[in-house]
Amino acid sequence: MKLVYIVGGIVVVLGWLAIGLLVAQGPQPEIVVPAETITTVGPLNLTNTLITAWIVMAFLVVVSLLATRSMKLIPSGLQNFIESVIAFLYGQVEDIAGAKNAPRFFMVIATFFLFIIASNWFGLFPIFNAIGKTEDVGFEVFHELSAADPEKLKLKDGVYEEDHKFAGTKMEKSGGMAIIKPGAKAIDFEVKAGMNPGQAMDSYTVFLAHAFAGLEASEEEIAQPAAELVRQAREALAAEEKAPKLLVVEGHGDGSAGEHGVASAALGDTVTGIDFSKSKRFALVIPFFRGVYSDLNNTLALGICSFLIVEFWGFQALGFGYLRKFFNFSSPIAAFVGLLELLSEFIRMISFAFRLFGNIFAGEVLVLMLTFLMPFLFVDIIYGLELFVGFIQAAVFALLTLVFATMAVEHHGDEEHHDGHDGGTADAHHIPGAAQAE
Amino acid sequence: MDKAVEALGLNLPQLIAQMANFFVLLLLLRLTLYKPILKMLAERKEKIAEGLNAAEIARAEAAAAQANIQAQLDVARKEGQEIVAGAQTIATRIQSEAREQSARDREAALERARTEIQLERDRAVAVLRGEFAAITVSAAEKVINQSLDRQAHQRIIDETLAESSFSGQ
Numbered sequence: 001m002k003l004v005y006i007v008g009g010i011v012v013v014l015g016w017l018a019i020g021l022l023v024a025q026g027p028q029p030e031i032v033v034p035a036e037t038i039t040t041v042g043p044l045n046l047t048n049t050l051i052t053a054w055i056v057m058a059f060l061v062v063v064s065l066l067a068t069r070s071m072k073l074i075p076s077g078l079q080n081f082i083e084s085v086i087a088f089l090y091g092q093v094e095d096i097a098g099a100k101n102a103p104r105f106f107m108v109i110a111t112f113f114l115f116i117i118a119s120n121w122f123g124l125f126p127i128f129n130a131i132g133k134t135e136d137v138g139f140e141v142f143h144e145l146s147a148a149d150p151e152k153l154k155l156k157d158g159v160y161e162e163d164h165k166f167a168g169t170k171m172e173k174s175g176g177m178a179i180i181k182p183g184a185k186a187i188d189f190e191v192k193a194g195m196n197p198g199q200a201m202d203s204y205t206v207f208l209a210h211a212f213a214g215l216e217a218s219e220e221e222i223a224q225p226a227a228e229l230v231r232q233a234r235e236a237l238a239a240e241e242k243a244p245k246l247l248v249v250e251g252h253g254d255g256s257a258g259e260h261g262v263a264s265a266a267l268g269d270t271v272t273g274i275d276f277s278k279s280k281r282f283a284l285v286i287p288f289f290r291g292v293y294s295d296l297n298n299t300l301a302l303g304i305c306s307f308l309i310v311e312f313w314g315f316q317a318l319g320f321g322y323l324r325k326f327f328n329f330s331s332p333i334a335a336f337v338g339l340l341e342l343l344s345e346f347i348r349m350i351s352f353a354f355r356l357f358g359n360i361f362a363g364e365v366l367v368l369m370l371t372f373l374m375p376f377l378f379v380d381i382i383y384g385l386e387l388f389v390g391f392i393q394a395a396v397f398a399l400l401t402l403v404f405a406t407m408a409v410e411h412h413g414d415e416e417h418h419d420g421h422d423g424g425t426a427d428a429h430h431i432p433g434a435a436q437a438e
Numbered sequence: 439m440d441k442a443v444e445a446l447g448l449n450l451p452q453l454i455a456q457m458a459n460f461f462v463l464l465l466l467l468r469l470t471l472y473k474p475i476l477k478m479l480a481e482r483k484e485k486i487a488e489g490l491n492a493a494e495i496a497r498a499e500a501a502a503a504q505a506n507i508q509a510q511l512d513v514a515r516k517e518g519q520e521i522v523a524g525a526q527t528i529a530t531r532i533q534s535e536a537r538e539q540s541a542r543d544r545e546a547a548l549e550r551a552r553t554e555i556q557l558e559r560d561r562a563v564a565v566l567r568g569e570f571a572a573i574t575v576s577a578a579e580k581v582i583n584q585s586l587d588r589q590a591h592q593r594i595i596d597e598t599l600a601e602s603s604f605s606g607q
Contacts, residue, residue, distance in 0.1 A: 033446055045452060057466070064467060071478050073481065073485065075478075086479070107468050301453050301455075301457040
């Protein structure tokens with residue numbers, strides 16, 4: 001009887017995996033390290049991570065308002081949950097920082113923890129990294145090739161300085177909100193260093209014919225097409241009704257990019273435009289939402305915040321005596337140790353930023369890749385792992401900040417003979433800290 | 439360096455925006471979450487401490503009242519015992535007194551009866567003496583046939599009686 005269940009379970013799991021592999025496999029996602037910009041406001045790029053950060057903040061504030069709206073002495077429901085979280089965090093802070101410092105540190109530490117854990121767990125919503133606006137890569141490639149001063153490609157002496165990859169997904173429709181269609185195909189077009197715009201245009205022509213009109217071409221042929229192949233590609237694109245159409249005028253064949261188009265190096269005429277109106281688009285989905293801390297800007301910002309706050313507490317508690325930790329010239333060794341201390345203060349900021357970024361970004365990539373490689377079941381395991389990683393990273397960030405803060409406000413042993421004036425300022429500053437607790 | 443910064447997507451406005459986000463969130467959560475919750479936690483702590491304190495006081499009071507009652511009970515029991523003991527003593531005394539009294543009364547009654555009997559006998563003796571004298575006189579008259587002066591007779595009889603030392607004593 002038991003054997004039946006085991007075998008049945010295995011069959012169901014394998015079947016489910018097979019269905020995922022055969023039917024629900026999506027296009028390979030394009031992994032981009034910088035956060036994608038949705039729109040621009042003044043000097044600020046509204047990236048998807050920033051938008052997500054605002055949503056997370058709004059969520060936290062709304063939940064807080066709901067929990068504390070009508071507080072009762074005997075708690076229940078949401079209030080009970082939130083209270084237990086706060087009480088747990090406060091207990092942790094008190095354990096590490098001691099009862100004297102806990103009221104001063106608590107709010108900042110709790111904010112770090114709550115912001116990071118909420119952001120990390122938000123990033124696991126299925127809508128993340130999947131729903132977004134589409135960017136027409138097909139047109140973008142042509143614009144880049146035909147522009148005299150392209151944005152993404154670097155021109156030097158008429159040839160491209162370095163490789164650049166344009167990635168996209170071939171889609172049924174583009175524009176507006178689109179979930180990547182199962183079975184849609186991710187395709188890459190690559191511009192190699194040393195090409196001039198005309199050669200790149202020829203390569204692009206062959207690439208399009210290969211992708212949309214079924215022209216036989218190997219990767220090497222696409223990268224360096226012969227004149228004959230380019231002509232075949234033109235014909236294939238013209239013959240296939242549902243392929244993008246090249247707009248071509250006769251002209252000089254010097255392979256340069258001009259204002260009105262780009263001259264083909266192989267055929268000597270000028271391509272002035274590409275018409276995708278009758279064909280499938282070659283487009284990239286830019287997700288509206290992406291995990292907040294899969295963006296280095298955000299983790300670095302938190303690292304800087306942590307650094308600034310810790311230094312502030314250090315000065316608050318010890319006055320300018322705080323600097324003695326770093327600039328201590330009583331002996332060469334002490335001076336060297338002080339220098340190391342000073343360096344470590346700044347390195348912490350960087351390690352904060354990269355630890356959080358690395359973990360969260362890697363997690364997102366893992367979930368994304370597995371979703372497209374093994375659509376069902378496998379990714380659930382990773383989801384469980386990611387929940388754990390999200391919690392651990394939040395705890396690590398908050399606890400490390402707390403530990404550094406506790407170290408910063410500590411009086412040092414060699415300061416005992418300065419206690420006359422230092423102790424006074426420190427005590428004077430402890431009072432607002434204590435008042436803050438109320 | 440520039441390339442690395444670009445590849446990682448670092449840019450200053452977003453960095454500042456995110457730092458601002460953090461401080462705004464800190465402020466908002468301070469207002470909406472930490473302050474009310476910490477206040478409520480402190481309030482509850484105080485209430486619980488108060489409650490425990492009150493319970494402690496009540497328990498102490500109850501214990502004190504119990505001790506008080508016990509002490510009063512002890513006193514009452516002692517008093518009761520004393521009262522009973524006293525009553526018993528009194529009863530014994532009354533009993534013995536009554537017994538003595540009755541003995542004395544009996545003695546007195548006996549004494550009185552004895553006195554009366556004495557008196558009675560004396561009187562009877564006196565009567566008997568008188569009658570005996572008369573009988574004797576009449577007997578002597580008859581014997582001697584001699585009529586004598588009554589008073590002289592009486593005197594002779596009394597003298598005779600006195601000589602015969604006939605007395606009731």
